Structure formats: structure tokens, C-alpha cells
Amino acid sequence: MAVYLTGDTHGMVGSKDFDRFEVWNFPEGAKLTRDDYLIVLGDFGMPSDLFDSDHDLRSLAAKPWTALFIDGNHEHFDYLNHLKIEKWHGGAVHRYPRYENIVHLMRGEVYDIGGYSFFCMGGAQSIDKAIQQSWGTWFPEEMPDEAEYANARKNLARYGWRVDFVLSHTCATRYLAEAIGDKGFIGVGAVNDELTDFLDEVEDKLEYRHWFCGHFHRDCNIDSRHTVLYRSIVDLEDYL
Numbered sequence: 054m055a056v057y058l059t060g061d062t063h064g065m066v067g068s069k070d071f072d073r074f075e076v077w078n079f080p081e082g083a084k085l086t087r088d089d090y091l092i093v094l095g096d097f098g099m100p101s102d103l104f105d106s107d108h109d110l111r112s113l114a115a116k117p118w119t120a121l122f123i124d125g126n127h128e129h130f131d132y133l134n135h136l137k138i139e140k141w142h143g144g145a146v147h148r149y150p151r152y153e154n155i156v157h158l159m160r161g162e163v164y165d166i167g168g169y170s171f172f173c174m175g176g177a178q179s180i181d182k183a184i185q186q187s188w189g190t191w192f193p194e195e196m197p198d199e200a201e202y203a204n205a206r207k208n209l210a211r212y213g214w215r216v217d218f219v220l221s222h223t224c225a226t227r228y229l230a231e232a233i234g235d236k237g238f239i240g241v242g243a244v245n246d247e248l249t250d251f252l253d254e255v256e257d258k259l260e261y262r263h264w265f266c267g268h269f270h271r272d273c274n275i276d277s278r279h280t281v282l283y284r285s286i287v288d289l290e291d292y293l
């Protein structure tokens with residue numbers, strides 16, 4: 054079993070994103086099976102519109118692997134939150150009705166994948182909220198609610214606050230400046246909120262090997278145990 058990770062896909066509609074998983078960018082993908090996983094770290098964004106023209110999902114579902122994703126801030130939550138919830142590898146997931154190999158890893162859940170435990174905490178605050186609101190693509194569900202924080206704390210307690218990997222969209226408050234970097238994040242500085250503060254609490258209490266996040270639209274290692282991903286596709290084996 055192989056596990057690969059990548060950052061925001063934004064519905065695969067961008068000119069630099071539509072072919073991220075094609076063989077010239079991701080040759081390893083051609084050798085994978087349904088028992089191998091590619092994880093998108095939020096801002097998955099598919100379907101890319103609300104009218105069910107799911108060509109993006111169809112093209113992803115045609116790949117030989119299983120695509121897993123946590124949610125980010127740019128998702129169609131009206132669509133996601135109406136999907137069927139099932140149990141999958143020890144945690145709750147949303148399943149797309151027609152695509153068995155596309156699975157939404159839900160907030161606060163812990164999954165056992167290939168003998169490794171993964172704590173997942175999607176969501177983030179949109180810094181482009183005003184634009185998204187004018188397009189009708191902003192949803193208050195981009196940020197976790199109290200029940201989702203409580204679910205996370207309950208599941209982490211069940212695991213004795215010890216997992217192998219953490220997958221989040223944004224990062225803990227203490228790493229925001231590093232994650233954003235010198236150039237700023239689309240011209241915006243650190244956005245400290247209750248979710249980044251919650252992730253700070255997780256940093257204090259949780260034992261883990263490595264933490265991966267998306268959101269910041271750059272690829273970098275903050276330190277030896279924190280990786281920010283965007284268009285890079287990395288092999289989990291390199292972080293074991």
C-alpha cells in the first residue's frame with residue numbers, strides 16, 4: 054500500500070492544476086491500485102460547481118487509486134453535507150454517490166490506514182470571504198462548529214492523544230507566520246482564529262510523527278515535523 058499527499062486542488066480547474074495527476078506530473082500514479090491512496094489536504098473543491106456537472110470528479114474517479122480528502126475553506130459544503138456518512142477504516146466519512154474511490158475524511162475523525170493512524174481536521178477561514186460571498190461560493194461551514202471540536206477531542210482521547218499523522222488544512226497559530234512565509238499569503242498576513250488556536254492545543258497535547266497541512270499555497274517544510282503542501286505530491290514513506 055502506498056500513500057501520497059498533495060495540497061489544494063481547487064476543483065482541478067486552474068491552468069496549473071488540471072493535469073496535476075496526469076502521468077507526466079505523477080508517473081507513480083499509473084502503478085497504483087484502489088488499495089493505494091492519494092490524500093488532498095483541503096480545498097478539494099469538487100464538484101467545482103453546484104450544478105452537478107461533475108466532470109472533475111469523473112476524471113479523478115477514473116484514476117486507479119483511491120482519492121481521500123479533508124475539506125478546506127473552499128468547498129461546496131451544501132453538497133458535501135448532504136452526502137451519505139459511512140464508517141471507513143475506523144472513522145466517519147462522506148461518500149460520493151457515484152464514485153467509490155473518492156472519500157471525504159471528516160473533521161475530528163481518526164482513521165487507520167495501512168497500520169498508521171491519521172487524525173484529520175479540515176476547515177479554515179477564507180481570507181477572500183468578500184469575493185467568495187459575491188460569487189455565492191462562501192459557506193459558514195468552512196469553520197468547524199463546537200460539535201466538530203468536541204468530536205476531535207473525544208476521538209483523540211480515545212487514541213490516548215497519540216497518533217502517527219495529523220492532516221489539517223490550516224495550521225496551529227504558532228506556525229502561521231512560518232507557513233505563510235515572506236511573500237505573504239495572497240497579500241495577507243497571519244489569520245489567527247479559534248481553529249488555529251484549537252490546533253495549537255493539539256500541538257501541546259498530541260504525540261505524533263508528522264503533521265501535513267495545505268491552505269497556504271506553497272510547498273515547504275516548517276521544520277522536521279511540519280510540512281506545508283500545495284502542488285507537490287509527496288510519498289508518505291519519506292516521512293516514516
Ligand SMILES: [Fe+2]
Nearest residue numbers: 061096127268
Ligand atoms: Fe486554497
